[in-house]
Amino acid sequence: xxxxxxxxxxxxxxxxxxxxxxxxxxxxxxxxxxxxxxxxxxxxxxxxxxxxxxxxxxxxxxxxxxxxxxxxxxxxxxxxxxxxxxxxxxxxxxxxxxxxxxxxxxxxxxxxxxxxxxxxxxxxxxxxxxxxxxxxxxxxxxxxxxxxxxxxxxxxxxxxxxxxxxxxxxxxxxxxxxxxxxxxxxxxxxxxxxxxxxxxxxxxxxxxxxxxxxxxxxxxxxxxxxxxxxxxxxxxxxxxxxxxxxxxxxxxxxxxxxxxxxxxxxxxxxxxxxxxxxxxxxxxxxxxxxxxxxxxxxxxxxxxxxxxxxxxxxxxxxxxxxxxxxxxxxxxxxxxxxxxxxxxxxxxxxx
Amino acid sequence: xxxxxxxxxxxxxxxxxxxxxxxxxxxxxxxxxxxxxxxxxxxxxxxxxxxxxxxxxxxxxxxxxxxxxxxxxxxxxxxxxxxxxxxxxxxxxxxxxxxxxxxxxxxxxxxxxxxxxxxxxxxxxxxxxxxxxxxxxxxxxxxxxxxxxxxxxxxxxxxxxxxxxxxxxxxxxxxxxxxxxxxxxxxxxxxxxxxxxxxxxxxxxxxxxxxxxxxxxxxxxxxxxxxxxxxxxxxxxxxxxxxxxxxxxxxxxxxxxxxxxxxxxxxxxxxxxxxxxxxxxxxxxxxxxxxxxxxxxxxxxxxxxxxxxxxxxx
Numbered sequence: 114x115x116x117x118x119x120x121x122x123x124x125x126x127x128x129x130x131x132x133x134x135x136x137x138x139x140x141x142x143x144x145x146x147x148x149x150x151x152x153x154x155x156x157x158x159x160x161x162x163x164x165x166x167x168x169x170x171x172x173x174x175x176x177x178x179x180x181x182x183x184x185x186x187x188x189x190x191x192x193x194x195x196x197x198x199x200x201x202x203x204x205x206x207x208x209x210x211x212x213x214x215x216x217x218x219x220x221x222x223x224x225x226x227x228x229x230x231x232x233x234x235x236x237x238x239x240x241x242x243x244x245x246x247x248x249x250x251x252x253x254x255x256x257x258x259x260x261x262x263x264x265x266x267x268x269x270x271x272x273x274x275x276x277x278x279x280x281x282x283x284x285x286x287x288x289x290x291x292x293x294x295x296x297x298x299x300x301x302x303x304x305x306x307x308x309x310x311x312x313x314x315x316x317x318x319x320x321x322x323x324x325x326x327x328x329x330x331x332x333x334x335x336x337x338x339x340x341x342x343x344x345x346x347x348x349x350x351x352x353x354x355x356x357x358x359x360x361x362x363x364x365x366x367x368x369x370x371x372x373x374x375x376x377x378x379x380x381x382x383x384x385x386x387x388x389x390x391x392x393x394x395x396x397x398x399x400x401x402x403x404x405x406x407x408x409x410x411x412x413x414x415x416x417x418x419x420x421x422x423x424x425x426x427x428x429x430x431x432x433x434x435x436x437x438x439x440x441x442x443x444x445x446x447x448x449x450x451x452x453x454x455x456x457x458x459x460x461x462x463x464x
Numbered sequence: 465x466x467x468x469x470x471x472x473x474x475x476x477x478x479x480x481x482x483x484x485x486x487x488x489x490x491x492x493x494x495x496x497x498x499x500x501x502x503x504x505x506x507x508x509x510x511x512x513x514x515x516x517x518x519x520x521x522x523x524x525x526x527x528x529x530x531x532x533x534x535x536x537x538x539x540x541x542x543x544x545x546x547x548x549x550x551x552x553x554x555x556x557x558x559x560x561x562x563x564x565x566x567x568x569x570x571x572x573x574x575x576x577x578x579x580x581x582x583x584x585x586x587x588x589x590x591x592x593x594x595x596x597x598x599x600x601x602x603x604x605x606x607x608x609x610x611x612x613x614x615x616x617x618x619x620x621x622x623x624x625x626x627x628x629x630x631x632x633x634x635x636x637x638x639x640x641x642x643x644x645x646x647x648x649x650x651x652x653x654x655x656x657x658x659x660x661x662x663x664x665x666x667x668x669x670x671x672x673x674x675x676x677x678x679x680x681x682x683x684x685x686x687x688x689x690x691x692x693x694x695x696x697x698x699x700x701x702x703x704x705x706x707x708x709x710x711x712x713x714x715x716x717x718x719x720x721x722x723x724x725x726x727x728x729x730x731x732x733x734x735x736x737x738x739x740x741x742x743x744x745x746x747x748x749x750x751x752x753x754x755x756x757x758x759x760x761x762x763x764x765x766x767x768x769x770x771x772x773x774x775x776x777x778x
Contacts, residue, residue, distance in 0.1 A: 447561060
């Protein structure tokens with residue numbers, strides 16, 4: 114006989130084992146779709162791997178794709194740590210993109226422009242995240258729904274801008290005017306698209322980890338998430354912590370948009386984010402809300418995305434497989450997390 | 465100014481409102497049943513998309529519209545069951561699972577559509593539902609051609625609203641749904657199976673989301689495109705809150721949104737676009753967020769929403 118028991122603590126190797134288990138389950142489940150498409154499973158995954166991580170150029174492309182998801186993953190991880198349910202990283206990213214593009218179009222020395230773009234983008238993202246946080250603190254409004262609905266508000270605001278007053282008069286398409294050439298983020302390795310923003314993302318992860326694990330604010334965020342009553346009893350101003358968390362989370366999501374404008378697109382268009390905000394939720398969950406884990410999790414999703422396009426060309430399996438993998442990975446990870454709450458224990462037969 | 469008014473408020477305008485409101489009414493009622501039982505279903509956006517795809521595909525391959533509707537409804541029920549499996553049976557967090565279901569369903573919809581139809585320069589289309597005038601009633605001036613000369617699915621939505629209210633407020637099952645959404649502990653003590661009731665409500669919700677998806681790809685657009693749902697699921701999430709989790713109010717909210725949307729389309733078409741159309745599309749979301757702040761003191765949301773139920777935890 115087997116019985117489920119509630120776990121009181123989880124061993125450290127779970128942090129690595131659970132995401133790997135979830136990813137393995139995902140790849141096995143999705144191999145059914147590859148077979149359905151009439152292609153070889155191992156061949157398809159093989160192409161996916163070599164095209165995304167097989168050579169140094171492919172790795173740089175994957176890193177470029179991972180950068181925005183590192184930022185949104187960090188944004189979600191920080192927020193979820195405090196149990197501030199920020200589903201709005203997508204809108205915060207868009208707000209950050211708009212603000213940084215606006216600043217980047219003003220002629221000024223390059224380094225100053227990049228600094229101001231980052232500040233403007235982070236501020237815009239933080240401002241958007243402040244709305245659901247304030248509503249929750251002041252009016253007890255559910256943050257899940259309010260942050261989700263704000264995504265649509267921001268999206269339509271962006272569309273109104275790029276189809277209206279902000280439309281690039283030269284192109285005729287609904288896109289914003291480009292930023293100044295001097296504001297384009299420098300490319301670090303010639304012949305690739307690896308830009309400064311990617312390094313910023315890779316540096317942000319350990320910084321946020323340090324903030325969460327080693328600083329007073331991080332301690333307050335964790336305690337507020339784990340036990341708000343105890344936090345309050347311990348003299349922590351829970352409402353203030355929630356607001357700070359939201360500002361930090363929104364700023365990180367905004368920076369995802371800054372990187373896309375400054376390093377990849379150099380302007381704003383309606384599809385500047387193929388759902389990086391929602392991918393951030395997948396990344397954060399795979400990382401078990403650990404900022405250091407966000408980096409490999411984002412690289413995994415980015416590799417799947419870049420690899421899927423090559424796989425589609427080589428084997429004819431639709432590239433949309435990467436979207437299915439993303440959704441399946443999130444659900445598989447949630448199920449795997451049950452192992453942290455329960456353990457299966459063998460017990461003697463009764464009677 | 466009167467010329468502007470005439471241009472906007474034609475008979476066709478009323479008919480357009482009804483048509484825009486139909487998928488929203490189905491989706492809103494579906495989400496409402498789920499939430500009344502205590503389960504937020506953020507999978508709605510993806511579920512509608514997947515149902516639009518499966519319904520369209522079934523019709524395209526078989527030639528039967530009603531078979532397509534059936535397939536869409538079954539798809540919705542299946543995805544509802546999946547969401548319930550994660551959130552009700554396993555007690556996983558509803559919002560994260562919902563996002564997972566949306567990512568999974570929309571990915572699957574795109575993948576299967578591309579697999580079945582390939583990449584074509586002109587997207588395949590079907591001969592969708594035709595209007596079905598109801599004798600006598602459709603002869604009523606103004607109201608007749610607008611309301612009673614519509615697709616069969618529109619009539620189904622009109623019937624679904626009072627039916628949903630009846631089921632929720634006047635049947636034992638409806639009482640169980642409201643109990644497990646308000647106070648699952650008490651419902652359990654009264655012998656109501658919380659798990660089973662929540663499963664049923666989420667699956668019924670999925671079926672209604674399926675009808676919403678079917679309407680989009682089989683009556684409104686007669687094709688499946690990647691933007692066929694384009695945020696209508698999120699609109700439904702907003703309308704449920706705005707309609708205070710009540711079938712009549714939610715349907716009314718859908719109608720109000722459809723009015724604003726139809727107005728926006730008319731203004732765009734007639735070149736009166738001084739106000740960007742996006743401003744109208746934003747309205748339901750902004751109204752809902754404001755309404756949530758105003759209503760929050762009255763606590764109208766189902767008390768057990770977002771809270772998983774585990775029997776052993778007392």
